[in-house]
Every structure is written in structure tokens, then in C-alpha cells.
Amino acid sequence: DTEVTQTPKHLVMGMTNKKSLKCEQHMGHRAMYWYKQKAKKPPELMFVYSYEKLSINESVPSRFSPECPNSSLLNLHLHALQPEDSALYLCASSAGYNEQFFGPGTRLTVL
Amino acid sequence: KQEVTQIPAALSVPEGENLVLNCSFTDSAIYNLQWFRQDPGKGLTSLLLIQSSQREQTSGRLNASLDKSSGRSTLYIAASQPGDSATYLCAVSGWGTASKLTFGTGTRLQVTL
Numbered sequence: 001d002t003e004v005t006q007t008p009k010h011l012v013m014g015m016t017n018k019k020s021l022k023c024e025q026h027m028g029h030r031a032m033y034w035y036k037q038k039a040k041k042p043p044e045l046m047f048v049y050s051y052e053k054l055s056i057n058e059s060v061p062s063r064f065s066p067e068c069p070n071s072s073l074l075n076l077h078l079h080a081l082q083p084e085d086s087a088l089y090l091c092a093s094s095a096g097y098n099e100q101f102f103g104p105g106t107r108l109t110v111l
Numbered sequence: 112k113q114e115v116t117q118i119p120a121a122l123s124v125p126e127g128e129n130l131v132l133n134c135s136f137t138d139s140a141i142y143n144l145q146w147f148r149q150d151p152g153k154g155l156t157s158l159l160l161i162q163s164s165q166r167e168q169t170s171g172r173l174n175a176s177l178d179k180s181s182g183r184s185t186l187y188i189a190a191s192q193p194g195d196s197a198t199y200l201c202a203v204s205g206w207g208t209a210s211k212l213t214f215g216t217g218t219r220l221q222v223t224l
Contacts, residue, residue, distance in 0.1 A: 006154075031210055042200060042214035043155070056211060090154055097142060097210055102155040 003027075004103035006091050012109045015081060021106045023074040023091030032074040033100065034066060035090040043090055049074060081110045113138045115203055117215035124191055125223050132186040132218045134201035139182050142204045145212065146175050146186050148197040155200065158186070191222045 004025045013019050023032065031050050035043035048056035049068040063085075065077040074091055086109050092100045114137045124130050134144070143162050147155040159168045159175040161184070167176040174187040184201055198219045202212040 004154075033210075042202075042216055043212075044214075045211055048210050050210065088152070092155075094210070097204065099145060099157055099160040100212065101157060102147075104154040105152075107152065 004091055004093055004101050006089075006103035006106050008106060009104070010107045010109075012111065013078065013081065014111050015083075017081075018077070018079045020078065021076040021089055021091075021108075023076075023103055024072055025093040025101070025103075026072055027093060027095070027101070028071075029093035029095050029101075030071060031094045031096065032068060033092040033094075034074070034076050035092065035102075037088045037090055037105070039087075047076075078108075081108075083110050086110045113141075113203060113205060113213045115201060115213050115215035117199075117201060117218050119218060120216065121219040121221075123221045123223060126191060126193060128191050128222075129187070129189050130191055130220070132188070132199050132201075132220070134184040134186070134215050136182045136184075136203050136213075138205065139179050140206055141179060142206050144175075144177055144184050144201060144203045146173075146184075147200045147202065149200060149217070150197050158199075188220075191220075193222050193224060196221050 007022045034046040037043040046060045047066045052068045067075040088105045090105045091103045094100045116135050118133045145160045146158040161177045172189040177184045198217045200217045202214045
């Protein structure tokens with residue numbers, strides 16, 4: 001099973017809302033990633049978790065808060081977002097520094 | 112800072128043609144290089160991974176080569192099909208930051224009937 005799942009597929013939220021994105025993998029991977037992708041642009045790395053510890057934070061604003069409750073699950077908590085945060089949010093996982101497998105993404109719209 | 116460029120930005124070919132997509136990177140000290148395809152509004156599908164010690168990888172109609180010293184990789188697609196229409200992205204990771212992928216801007220491919 002080389003599948004990474006993400007929920008929800010679509011999310012619309014207001015600037016005062018709090019919401020969460022969820023990512024799950026059952027490949028035994030110990031590295032998990034959040035990326036942000038704007039239209040017609042390549043993905044940009046946001047966070048990396050390695051063995052459930054945050055190892056990379058690419059200077060992401062604090063209104064994005066990642067969480068890795070266990071080795072299979074990765075969350076991204078959203079609060080007080082801005083319209084410019086509207087994008088496709090992609091989760092990925094890998095076994096060490098190897099091939100990264102991506103989920104289908106969550107399309108986020110901030111009103 | 113690593114920069115990754117993909118040329119051309121867009122390509123349209125008739126079905127059945129063989130084609131080559133190009134990826135170049137400025138820092139040759141890479142750990143690995145990965146090719147992905149992305150359909151509109153969807154996630155990324157991994158196509159091929161080339162470790163820095165390798166020269167090429169093959170999967171079905173796809174062949175990716177790596178020339179680390181010149182900072183280039185090519186993705187060769189044989190006998191293209193309409194289902195190959197997508198955006199193709201290359202991404203590199205560097206030694207010391209091997210978990211961090213730097214992506215190219217992509218090549219949007221359309222294969223016509």
C-alpha cells in the first residue's frame with residue numbers, strides 16, 4: 001500500500017475560523033511533510049516531521065500549526081488565516097531520505 | 112541556494128511521439144532527484160527516483176537520466192499517449208538537507224489525438 005490519504009478534499013473557511021487538515025499513511029514511513037502549492041506554481045515545503053518530531057519549519061507563519069500525534073498521522077491546524085493562504089495543501093511521506101509519496105491534497109479557500 | 116529549472120514550460124505533441132523533458136539544477140551536490148507528474152488540481156504521483164550515484168532509471172515507457180556534474184536530468188517518454196497529458200515536475204534534495212525537495216517550475220505536457 002503506497003497510499004497517503006488526506007481529509008477533507010475541499011475546505012472553505014472564514015478568516016476567524018479554526019480548522020484542521022488531516023493526513024494519514026500506513027507505509028511505516030517515519031518522515032512526513034506538509035507542502036503548500038499555489039496555482040501554476042511548484043509545491044513549497046512548509047514542515048517536516050521525522051520520527052514524530054518537527055525537524056524543519058520553513059519560517060511558516062504561526063497561524064499554521066503542525067502536529068504529529070503518532071507515526072501514521074499528521075495534522076495541520078489552521079487559525080486566523082488570510083485569503084492569500086488559499087492554496088492546495090499537500091501531505092507527503094517517505095522512508096528516510098528516499099522517495100516521497102504524496103497525498104491528493106486539500107483545496108483550501110479562505111474567504 | 113539550489114535553483115531548479117525546467118524547459119520547456121509547455122509542450123504539445125501528437126500521440127505516438129517520443130519526447131524529452133529537461134531539468135537543470137545549479138548545485139550539483141544533490142542527494143537524489145525525483146520526477147513527478149501532477150494532473151490538474153490533484154496531488155503528485157512519483158514516477159522515478161534517481162540516487163546521486165546512479166545514471167538512469169527506467170519504468171515502463173519512462174526513462175530518466177542524471178548527469179550530476181553538468182547539473183542536468185532528462186525524462187524520456189516513449190510512444191506518448193493522451194493519458195500522459197499532465198504537468199511534469201522534477202525535484203532535487205541536497206546533502207545535509209536530504210529531506211527537503213526543491214522543485215522545478217514544471218513542464219505542462221499535452222498529447223493530442
